[in-house]
Amino acid sequence: MEEIKTDSICPNCGSYLYYIENTTEIAYEGKITIHTFHCKSCYYKNIIIDRHDREKPKIIKLRVTNKNDLKAIVYRSPEAYIIIPELDAEIAPGIASNGYITTVEGIIVSIRDKLSLMGTGEEINYLRQRIDGILSGTEEKITIIIDDDSGKSKINSSKVEVTEKSK
Ligand SMILES: [Zn+2]
Incomplete structure (x- = not known):
């Protein structure tokens, strides 16, 4: 060098x-x-x-219905949006954010952590309870959607649905 x-x-x-x-x-x-x-x-x-390497823009979907799904490994590329429609939650890519490896559970925990910055209103407490229920793996089923224009993100689960984004 x-x-x-x-x-x-x-x-x-x-x-x-x-x-x-x-x-x-x-x-x-x-x-x-x-x-x-x-x-x-x-x-x-x-x-x-x-x-250097880019793939086609992709949307990756995983229905989270049990504890095993929570353990699925996720690679989130720096360009990826993560959306959980049932919770009305969206995690946007940060400025100069790096890609990282986490799990489905890790993503949900990070949303719960963000909630604690929003105070203790009734709605927030309710949302937090729902998230705890999801993390227990039994109470509520959700969908994790990764919208990634670099196409690099991955969820390691056989249940994943991948669709190419048409522009
Ligand atoms: Zn200097």
């Missing part, structure tokens, strides 16, 4: 930034290039990841 001195200035301390480029293959995403800009004076770092 060759390090190149750039004309860019460190936003922290005003020194020149150095640049390193590294291309590699990772699971789920395929080939990626990691661009790293770093400052030798203050250790400021800015990392930008480029993904």
Whole structure:
């Protein structure tokens, strides 16, 4: 890996930034290039990841009807929206968000965590109770929908329905 001195200035301390480029293959995403800009004076770092391989835009659906479904492994790509219509919940991709691996349960827990930031109103308490019921694996059936223009997301379950998005 060759390090190149750039004309860019460190936003922290005003020194020149150095640049390193590294291309590699990772699971789920395929080939990626990691661009790293770093400052030798203050250790400021800015990392930008480029993904090379794209697949067709996809919608992935899983009916969650039992405890096993909750354990299904999910790879959520950085471009993916996660929608749970029964809960009126949508998780949008964040700015510069990285892909991550979780489970169906992990997604539902993260929605419950977000609820706790919204206070303790009656409706929120009711929603929280419903989510606890879903997490117990028996009380309520939901659908997890992943809408992914990069087509990279996956749910490891034989019950998954995948449809290509027509534009
Ligand atoms: Zn600096």
